[in-house]
Amino acid sequence: MSYLKAESIGQALTLLKESAPESRLIAGGTDLFLQEFPERLIDIGSIEELKWIEEKEGFLEVGAGVTHTIAGGSDLISDKATALAEACLQVGSPQVRNIGTLGGNVMNAAPAADAAVALVALGAVAVLMDKDKNIRRVNVDQLYAGYNCSAVDCSSELLLKFMIESCKSGEGSAFVRFAARRALALPMVNAAVRVKIKNGIISEIYLVAAPVKPAPTRLLKTEELLLGKSACEETWLKAEKSAAGEAEVRGSLLRCSADYRKHLVGILVSRAIQVAALRAIGGKEEG
Amino acid sequence: MKKEIIKFILNGEQVEVYVDPAKSLLHLLRNDFGLTGSKEGCGQGECGACTVLLDDLAVNSCLIPAGKVSGCSVVTIEALSRDGKPDFVQESFVEKGAVQCGFCSPGMIMSAHALLKQNPRPDAMEVRTAISGNLCRCTGYKQIEEAILLSAEKLNK
Numbered sequence A: 001m002s003y004l005k006a007e008s009i010g011q012a013l014t015l016l017k018e019s020a021p022e023s024r025l026i027a028g029g030t031d032l033f034l035q036e037f038p039e040r041l042i043d044i045g046s047i048e049e050l051k052w053i054e055e056k057e058g059f060l061e062v063g064a065g066v067t068h069t070i071a072g073g074s075d076l077i078s079d080k081a082t083a084l085a086e087a088c089l090q091v092g093s094p095q096v097r098n099i100g101t102l103g104g105n106v107m108n109a110a111p112a113a114d115a116a117v118a119l120v121a122l123g124a125v126a127v128l129m130d131k132d133k134n135i136r137r138v139n140v141d142q143l144y145a146g147y148n149c150s151a152v153d154c155s156s157e158l159l160l161k162f163m164i165e166s167c168k169s170g171e172g173s174a175f176v177r178f179a180a181r182r183a184l185a186l187p188m189v190n191a192a193v194r195v196k197i198k199n200g201i202i203s204e205i206y207l208v209a210a211p212v213k214p215a216p217t218r219l220l221k222t223e224e225l226l227l228g229k230s231a232c233e234e235t236w237l238k239a240e241k242s243a244a245g246e247a248e249v250r251g252s253l254l255r256c257s258a259d260y261r262k263h264l265v266g267i268l269v270s271r272a273i274q275v276a277a278l279r280a281i282g283g284k285e286e287g
Numbered sequence B: 001m002k003k004e005i006i007k008f009i010l011n012g013e014q015v016e017v018y019v020d021p022a023k024s025l026l027h028l029l030r031n032d033f034g035l036t037g038s039k040e041g042c043g044q045g046e047c048g049a050c051t052v053l054l055d056d057l058a059v060n061s062c063l064i065p066a067g068k069v070s071g072c073s074v075v076t077i078e079a080l081s082r083d084g085k086p087d088f089v090q091e092s093f094v095e096k097g098a099v100q101c102g103f104c105s106p107g108m109i110m111s112a113h114a115l116l117k118q119n120p121r122p123d124a125m126e127v128r129t130a131i132s133g134n135l136c137r138c139t140g141y142k143q144i145e146e147a148i149l150l151s152a153e154k155l156n157k
């Protein structure tokens, strides 16, 4: 048989073990179906165990098989990991969101995949299981080997879920993107932020803008600059300047020039921080 | 890929077909079942002309490998009319002049059905989001939005 629909994680792993290395996993197929098609496919799109969303001991656990539609509509994710819900709601179109999954978004390893960018800013850890059922946990930004190239071998390892530390009071996150249209357009730049604010001062911050590197990558210099600064207009302006300066971007003939992209990184980072900070201090959002 | 038997529910009827599971659902519908209502605009998820319902959700049939639909329910535009009479959404498209060349209409109407199944009282913004994966090169979208809002009104009467 060449196309198999697995019913459980156990069955998917057994099938992988029996038929590696020729076989490949397929979730929604929205990335894979347009690429070269392998001889054997193991469809994991209907495995219920990969679609759970729950909160356990301060961590939000989101299954790799959760679709963008489900993640975007989840109250738990909107509340505890806002940036992720926002990112998922901006992927492609309703048709793509209905079938495309978070696991596929990360494993396809595009440099500015929306959900992946939010996951990295949220500090998410990926939980993987190989065909001998060994489990490993890796930070999402460590899953990349190069541009559009995952460090995970999809013919031998299954991504089970993401673990995200729930945002507590005093913390907030946000995701923003800029694209040629509001639907069905890949972002020229996207940015996600997770911030903690104590007595009006930034005490923790995770900041990601993409596409900058092959993997969604934190802007560490800008993060450092912002730590200990007060949550105010002056700081947002510093963030904009610093992020644009720090990000070494490439231009793309299809989407935008390097200069424009650099400019956008600054603007979007500053916007994302402001929204995340407002959420952290429990402020009212406009519109 | 080698051909396989795939069983699924197509427009309410249990069907079985011997086909390459890597063939797209769109080509399966058009070439093997002769259901040519779903259109191929781009073949890569960008236009929505091929939209069908898969287990009640709108999907691009051009992006779905046939093997994926085994055990699922697929609904296409052909399932809507009864005895040659258009259903309430199709009728609303006619009433509002939302059809020009008609190439996008099957996909638009399936996206409208997917929306109304989940949200029988959508506002204009929700309608726009629901058809944001469907391109129309003729109408300018306004009449389509009006047609879907009119469909919702009829549904709630």
Ligand SMILES: Cc1cc2nc3c(=O)[nH]c(=O)nc-3n(C[C@H](O)[C@H](O)[C@H](O)COP(=O)(O)OP(=O)(O)OC[C@H]3O[C@@H](n4cnc5c(N)ncnc54)[C@H](O)[C@@H]3O)c2cc1C
Binding pocket: A024, A025, A026, A027, A028, A029, A030, A031, A032, A033, A044, A064, A065, A090, A091, A092, A093, A096, A099, A100, A101, A102, A103, A104, A105, A106, A107, A108, A112, A113, A114, A115, A154, A157, A158, A159, A160, A184, A185, A186, A187, B044, B045, B046, B063
């Ligand atoms: C028209 C269109 C518009 C799009 N717009 C956007 C957009 O705006 N933003 C965006 O970020 N993306 C976009 N995408 C890309 C794509 O839809 C997403 O990346 C989606 O999340 C991929 O998920 P999937 O389940 O369809 O992946 P699949 O295609 O099923 O899989 C992708 C890769 O991941 C592997 N894989 C999947 N799940 C697992 C798992 N659990 N364990 C191990 N390996 C796994 C597969 O083997 C494959 O190599 C778009 C795609 C299309 C066609």
Ligand code: FES
Binding pocket: B039, B040, B041, B042, B043, B044, B045, B046, B047, B048, B049, B050, B051, B060, B061, B062, B063
């Ligand atoms: S033909 Fe499927 S989206 Fe265009």
Ligand code: FES
Binding pocket: B098, B099, B100, B101, B102, B103, B104, B105, B135, B136, B137, B138, B139
């Ligand atoms: S009516 Fe012609 S594309 Fe919509």
